[in-house]
Amino acid sequence: MRYPKRIAAIAALAVSATVALAGCSSSSSGSGDTAAACAPTKGKVTLDFTTWVPGMADVVKLWNDKNPDIQVKVQEGPNGNNGTYKNFFNEVKAGNAPDLGQVEYDALPNFRVQNALADLSACSAVVKAKSDFVDWTWNQVSLGSDKSVYGIPQDSGPMALFYRKDLFEKNGIAVPKTWDEYKEAAKKIRALGGYITNFSQTDINQFAGFVWQAGGQWFANDGKDWTVDLTSSESTKVADYWNGLIKDGLVSTVPAWTDEWNNAYNSGQAWTWNSAVWGANSISSGAPDTAGDWAVAPSPQWSAGDDAAGNWGGSSVVSFTGSKHLYEATKFALWLNTSDEALTALNKAANLYPATKKGLKLPALQQGVDFYGGQKIYDVFAQASSQVKPDFTWGPTMTQTYADVSDGFKGAVSGSGTLTDALKSAQESTIKALKAQSIPVKG
């Protein structure tokens, strides 16, 4: 008598488990990318906007006070890779995605291949706004398409060289203008007991910025197939260069964004950081004792006389598949990312660096910064922004690519293999990952 009961219990469990699993897998993912209509809705509309920009609610209040018919409600979450992207995908699946969401440039292709993004080109105001934005930021959101637009660029991270002006001057070392000079300076600095910089094994998007500056590409999409090119000649050149610095012990390799790392900058052990515009704030918070000692110069170049810059970071504001208020959503998103009022407020609240041409000339960005000895550092970044190569493409599985490159870099830093080896193995694993998701890929 007991035996059948137990079987019944197991059967009941099995059934409930199957139901649960089916619940996970059967929900359809998006409904294709037919361009949604962009017509105004009658009456009052309330838009949900999920973002992790601190202080966004204050900026949005400026809009809400003036637009009683289009009210925006801010939902602040953790940053994309720490949960919000996963939530977006779940919500698209469940059909309750917010009207607007923040997505970083390097994550856009991932959302695109899963048909999660609404094509904003249905809205004529969006198409018209193209010329307002710095060219390369627009390419980041059009994803290689002439017609479609999948987001409104929000901020950008053009890169330049932060350096300890006081130490360079005191020791009579010239600020390096090329990567060759950078290596020579590294040797002198090492002889003095310091390191020219710290090589981060985990910030693969910084390394991508170096490759971007060198004119390399990691991915390409011809409208049909993806090409993975982590081992392009430019990419390999950059990897070999940094591998040399690591092997000769000219750069330190402590994990970035840790106390140890902050301390290396705070104590004057690390002298430079080739980083994005938002890094200005990271230094002032991580190395408070060095206030006034820093300055910013354009990034070192691969050949003397060049003027190329890389980019690290930056976000866009997107709408998701099935969005019902595209007209109102894009109207707000364009105000948020092009109006002087909003850009100034965003810069004040979260140090966002605008993606529009006009935004680069904001009064707030024309002032000297005390931490950098009063230098007008944003002039350097505005110049860098205009020098970022326009056509760098991100792949659809960047989280996996970053993780695999990072694993290889960690190995290289601790003595097994080289940075180039790491790129080679990540090249293979990325192609495998694309195939596993049935994304068409060459090779």
Next chain:
Amino acid sequence: MTAETLIPVPTGQRAEREERRRSRRGYRGTGPKQSPVSRAVAMTVMVVFTLYTLIPLWWLVVASSKSRGQLLTTNGLWFADFNLFKNIGDMLAYGDGIFGRWMLNSILYAGVGGFLATLLAGMCGYALAKYRFRGRETLFNVVLGGVLVPATALALPLFLLFSKVQLTDTIWAVLLPSIVSPFGVYLSRIFAAASVPDELMEAARLDGSGELRTFFTIAVRLMTPALVTVFLFQFVAIWNNFFLPLIMLRSTELFPVTFGLYTWNTQINQVPELRTFVLSGAFLSIIPLVVTFLLLQRYWRNGLGSGSLK
């Protein structure tokens, strides 16, 4: 007491807790014939584990008393200038005092959720132990199966379900899943079977007490140690449950404190002050847990102890 300690305890988890319970009482050695060597080894292991548990807490206390500059530049395990109250004040004021809201949310989710879960688990366990009905064992086995399914695995299906009924981003999205505790049902059943004598229920029935009244006036008192245990487990589980709010909640004003602090922590690069706020917030957020434990730990010991006796 000696009888209790001599009985071998079958499950690893229980044995471990039993061990902790003993060490908290300062109960040295497990019997009269223990050699000094094994005692020394045991002590060393325990001291190591105690330090392992306490040093991070100590670091947190020290770190939350420092200003942002000192955090990076001074010894992590000793005090510099004492800024604890200034940090806490600044932190409470940040974002229109959102942190206070988060603490209240956590107390609401964990307190109400824990209470309801205990009530339901107690009733369910009591019914399974004391009434005979068709499908009783099947029901119990299904509940036991629930113990095996990790809550994390259920979060996504739950999100899709809650989306269907448009309850995501409400307090119900966190509260409803929290009032279910399969382990609580299991513990309550075992405990009710052992501690509520059938004769007592008979006597109550003869005196004209209804079943509900019998449960609330007699059984609940006899089962108190088990119920407190269930409550503590569930309170801590809900307080620390991070994944469910992460998936369910979007509005900042509904966040529990764990998720709120996590969100702050991911914004440190843009707003450096948040670094000290996360620390002083974490410091404040462990206080309710400590208080709950101190108030209820007496019952907790009894609960687990009796469980292993019978």
